[in-house]
Amino acid sequence: MKKIVVFASGSGTNAENIVKYFSNTEIAKVVSIFTNNASAKVIDRAKNHQIPVQIFSKTELLDGNVLQKIQKIDPDLIVLAGFLLKFPENIIEKYPHKIINIHPALLPNYGGKGMYGIHIHRAVVNNKEKETGISIHYVNENYDEGAIVFQANVALTDEDTAETVAEKIHELEQKHFPEIIHRLLGE
Known part of the structure; x- marks a missing residue:
């Protein structure tokens, strides 16, 4: 596995x-969740599924501490x-080519430092x-510039707000992200 x-x-x-997508498969499983935010809700979600959580500081991310923890796990794929x-x-x-990220816009548009979440949706x-x-x-040394693996789009109307755009994007993420991870692990 x-x-x-x-x-x-x-x-x-x-x-x-x-986690849920892969919980009923023999293909893969989420073996650890890493977060830089000690109050992130992802911690509770991980605990609810008995997934170990690693909480780290920005310093630990940069000084090799997080790399050492990842190497002990020896993952097939790292998902941001x-x-x-x-x-x-x-x-x-x-x-x-073992680290992927999901970005809530059609890159190369609306990518780069500071472009995340509601900031992107407002700009759109x-x-x-x-x-x-x-x-x-794929993740490389620059924000949102790695080779694109997959894109999916959704139409917008003049009535859309940043919040309705966020809902549309969330639907796309929920549908496609696990499927693309599955595909990448099968290659």
């Missing part, structure tokens, strides 16, 4: 969706699901975009 490690900074809805810190090069170098609405979507991509 293949091992997935998930990194998340917030509520953990995508992390939990991945709402993880807000820039992923360090020392981990990227050890796991080339303010720019009167006719569509938006999700991008699942």
Whole structure:
């Protein structure tokens, strides 16, 4: 069985969706959830599914401490699901093409530092975009610039608000993210 490690900074809805998706398969399982936020809701979600949680500081992420913990697990795939810190090069170098991220926009648009969550959705609405979507991509040394693995889009209307866009994006994430992880692990 293949091992997935998930990194998340917030509520953990995508992390939990991945846990649930793989809980009834023989393909893979989420073996650990890492977070940089000691009060993140993802911690409770992980505990509800008996998934070990690693809480770490930004310093531990950068100084090799987190890399050592990952190496002990030896995951087949590292999944960033709402993880807000820039992923360090020392981990990227050890796991080339084994780290993916989900981004709530159609990259290369609305990517980069500071572009996450509601900030993206507000920008999409303010720019009167006719569509938006999700991008699942490999992680490299730059925010949101790794090779794109998958994109899905959704139409927008003039009535959409940042909040309704967020709901549409969440539906796309919940549907496609586990499926793409499954596909990548099968390759």
